[in-house]
Amino acid sequence: MPLNETQLRKTKPREKSYRLFDGGGLYLEVFPSGAKLWRMKFRQASGKESRLSFGPYPEVSLSEARERRNEVRALQRAGNDPAQARRNAKASRQASALNTFEVVAMLWLEKTKAERAETTRRKIFNWLRKDIFPVIGAMPIADIRPRQVLTALRRIEDRGAFETTHNVKRAVGQVFRFAVASELADRDVTRDLGDALASVPVGHYAAITDPEKAGALLRAIYGYEGHPYTIAALKISPMLFQRPGMIRAMEWSELDLDKGEWRVPGTKMKMENDHIVPLPTQAIEILRAMQRLTGRGAYVFVGMRSHDRCMSENTINAALRSMGYSKEVMTGHGFRAMARTIMDEVLGERVDLIEHQLAHRVKDPNGRAYNRTAHLPARREMMQRWANYLDRLRLQTL
Template sequence: MPLTATAVRQALPKAKAYKLSDSHGLFLLVNPKGAKYWRYKYRYGGKEKTLALGVFPEVSLKDARVAHQEARAKLDKGLDPGQERRIEKLTRNLAAADSFESVALEWFDKIMPDKSESYRVRTRRILEKDLFPVIGQRPVGAIKPPEMLAALRRIEARGANDIAHRAKQTAGQVFRYAVATGRAERDPSADLKGALAPRNKKHHAAITDPAAVGRLMVAIDGFAGTPIVKTALQLSALLFQRPGEIRAMEWAEINWEQARWEIPPEKMKMRTPHVVPLCRQALELLEELHLLTGRGRYVFPSARGASRCISENTVRIALRTMGYDKETMTAHGFRAMARTILDEVLGCRVDWIEHQLAHAVKDANGRAYNRTAHLEGRAQMMQQWADYLDQLRVQEEAGNVVNIRKA
């Protein structure tokens, strides 16, 4: 006689496990502790087998009968329901292992360790905030261009066009890694060229008027913050390297004998070593700061601990403290300031300027210059720049800034 919902609900445990049969091999197994398990007993290949169909009350009598009928239908087709269950579970596990999220995390662990901290943080944030919630659980090889575009459209919808482009670039790197490791056949993001709204044009605010530069130098000279932050401001102006390179400067990179800052390739955006000639003023600042931080690794250690350098916001906040908002001057703006004045005011060679900015510069034959190319000339240029900044500061203090323009 078939079971009823009441009989299932009222079945009490006994000293030994017992069965309550329904029909066609479906039964309820009640164990001595009171747990109730749905089971289907069947024969396949001449052997008696049992298939688990769930636990009561999570799986009701009605649900158990539906699962039982599905298993019987497979048996009628000559399939072993138990084996089919194992295949389905394996398929799900393989799909999870090859999901976009799992492949992306594997890619991140293999590729990202040698990248800068800020780049790693930004990339991880894009993955976790923008990509994983939408396509993270999808098999990486099954994602098509329209699905990828839909994920990027969600980012665009909040007005974050720049992040949408970065997310597309990051996803493309993950897909190409999946192709290389046999988890996908192609990169669907490659078909989305031109499908996104243009990036928001962003320019780093910079002061390029000599008189205003003089006022900036006076403000930096009078900065009332810590010696570490003040020196970071001063060297940002004198050396005009990228903010991330300035703040992560290490004492081991300072070649005192040759008056150079030698930056290893792993710290550079272009992944090539870079040499920065140190002018007299920069050397004096470093010698003075060495008394304070020279025993540690970083020239500009964090106030939270010498094991790390100052944060990417330190110079920016210092500029705000001095009254320079983001529309007037940024930490990155020191580069544009030097680039403009060295060219338009001091008349320095453009290739020397570009080389000193660590931009890709090639010779007449199209070959990239090595890191020591024109080093003597660049050293003279850096000293000329430092002397000019001093001149602007002195003239501003005297109330008489003069523009010295190239002939």
């Protein structure tokens, strides 16, 4: 006769173990200690009798035990060995537990490191370490659901870092697609997030574009009493007007000071094209001074804590804040807008040359992108005129 819950609850231990049978090989074994364990006996294809354990009662209810029994019988009807199936499932669970999101993410970063600059790799790692790993890092990647990824991304979004939120979502998606290709996950769950994240607000970096105010800013920079590395980066930023991330990640191997060129590899560029920045004499002078300080390492503008890393992304903006320039007035990225506006509207420089120097995509009359050496002599002259003009602004000799 099949068992029932009332009967099971009232079952008492005896001097010796005994069994209560439910049918189909399922039984409850009651031990003298009072423990009750679900078991099932069955015969393998060879005829040998075997047993499986389903767990203790009442943690495993009668209905759950019957469900597991039915699963075993279904395996037998399909010609499978239930014991081997259980061993396979256990091995799969163990493998899944080892392949956590953090483990897979670190493996992805390592396997794909040749595809991105070291500064980009470190930025992605820091994003994951700070906001993603604390939420889903310890979870088996195969078990992670869209809602759990969204919870992690909300940590970034709640800080108002909307663009970073979308960048991190993109990186998390790449980890999942790597896991799918490695047969560690079934799908990229970030695809299910759809429009769950807030859009990136359309706006511009704050910048000073009035020549008189730009002169005051330059005087503040040259009067700044911060760390020598920061001072040098501040002085060179308006001269070269490259993206702040490129400035702080400048490497000595990219510089030819005798030739007056900074050649940035495409792996570091937003458009992924190699970029040449002609260096005015003022910039060369600053870089030669820096060479005496950091020339033995990889980076020109090294971090304050470690010379193995480049300057922090917050250093320039923090210096501007300490000089009294709020984020609503001037940012490190704003040096680009300053140069773009003044060189065009005040100095009358050719717009295509300015765009080349900003590393924007510029096309020739046939619609093809110019190569990196296009108009290099003219750009070299323009960059020197710009540096000279900045000196005059600073010294008020216009």
